[in-house]
Amino acid sequence: MRLLIFGGSVFLSKAVAKAALARGHHVACVSRGDSGSVPKGAQHIILDRSEETNPAAGSWAGLASHDWDAVIDVARTPSWVQTALTALADRVAHWTFVSSISVYADLSAPGGTPGTTPLFEPAEDDLDDTSNPEAYGRNKVACEQAVQQAMDGHNLIVRPGLIIGPGDPSGRYTYWPLRLSRGGRILVPEPQDAPSQVIDVRDLAEWLVGAAEQQLTGVFDATGPSVSFQDLLKETARGISELAEDERGSHLLNRLVWVDPDTLLAHDVRPWAGPRSLPLWLPAQEYAGMCDRDISATLAAGLAPRPLSETAHDTLRWVTSRSGARKSGLTWDEEQDVLSSLKD
Known part of the structure; x- marks a missing residue:
């Protein structure tokens, strides 16, 4: 499988790259290159998504000269996702977008699922979400909808809960x-x-790669048992x-x-x-x-949380x-x- 990962140098995206390499896939990681190295064996493509905004030029044109079996993107900025889709949607067989349970507008009821929990309204433009959870959720909703529209059923939307484990940049569970x-x-x-409710980054990464291999579609919450x-x-x-x-x-x-x-x-x-x-x-x-969250559907789809x-x-x-x-x-x-x- 030719897998294109947006990221690859930090926490989840790096764990995804490691998991894909271990399974024998050709892995290309796209990042600015200032947050660390990508795993050994992965191709590193330098691209600053905040600066290269023309989907028909520069690094985007180079990426679009190849066919990709799968893309996995963890972005939080709607315009970045839209640019990537405009450049590559016609060259990609399956697109996974890693979103967040922060897209849900009402998390007061236990046992919710993607089908039963209302979403925030999507952001109309890129919102500053560095200190505003609602803005972060609205940005992610906009990203999800862009992927769903451009990939027309050939996509997977994953909404993780709290991701933990070695390399965690948040320090929360740590x-x-x-x-x-x-x-x-x-x-x-x-x-x-x-x-x-938490999920080990390595288990989530393994599941994301397996889902890309199977071209799994739909919307799933991804976390461990409560x-x-x-x-x-x-x-x-x-x-x-x-x-x-x-x-x-x-x-x-x-x-x-x-x-x-x-x-x-x-x-x-x-x-x-x-x-x-x-x-x-x-x-x-x-x-x-x-x-x-009720994660029964995700467990049935192969997510296997470790102890x-x-x-x-x-x-x-x-x-x-x-x-x-x-x-x-x-x-x-x-x-x-x-x-x-x-x-x-």
């Missing part, structure tokens, strides 16, 4: 293997049975225990300090991600369905060996200040 490996009293958000936050921490602790020098991982759950959302917010502990946060925590009811303990093990090994790996969440001192202020 917080928990790191924190659990340190031990002590650990601040965690109630309720214990709050749903959580588990309680308590179970997510249990599996994470189990996975990192053999990496903890004193093997304290099996006892970490006895040190968890569960705190209700109102108390956490009163102490300026923030949800989901970023500075001073407890990553993955979503206290607002409007997000009750964000981590409880979370394996992801935790590999994530901790990666982040402790990479000094530049991003870390999100509360600092140690911030967490200790909150813990010390709580009544026993």
Whole structure:
């Protein structure tokens, strides 16, 4: 299979390139070339999509001189996707667009599917979505619709949830293997049975390549099974225990300090991600369905999530060996200040 990947040097797109190469495919990666290297064995085509906007000229003309069995694109900018489609749609047999569950306008209901959850209105132009989740979702909807229109049934739309694992640039899930490996009293958000849903980047990449091979079509949410936050921490602790020098991982759950959302917010502990946060925590009811998607159709289509303990093990090994790996969440001192202020 001749596979064209937009990206190939960072996290998911790089994992896709690695998976495709391991399966014996010819892989070409298109990127600006300033975010790192593509995997060994992949062809690297330098193209800045923000500058090369004429689909009939420059690098686009070179790409259009070949036939491609499949394209996988992870872009978030509608004009970039439209330019690629204008240049290449007639030369591509199957197009996968990696979108996001952020396209959904209402994530308050658990158990939602692509067919039952309303979307945001598509962006009419490229929106600045760097700090606006709704703008990000609207951009992705516009990208999806452009692919669906241009490829006329020869396309796959994939909406991942939270992608985790080695190489994660967000640092969100990474917080928990790191924190659990340190031990002590650990601040965690109630309720214990709050749903959580993640997917290992390597499993998603394998499925994307397999779907391209099969020319799978349709719209799928792509994440792992929903588990309680308590179970997510249990599996994470189990996975990192053999990496903890004193093997304290099996006892970490006895040190968890569960705190209700109102108390956490009163102490300026923030949800989901970023500075001073407890990553993955979503206290607002409007997000009750964000981590409880019905993925039965995706599992039936071949997605095979690995045990979370394996992801935790590999994530901790990666982040402790990479000094530049991003870390999100509360600092140690911030967490200790909150813990010390709580009544026993």
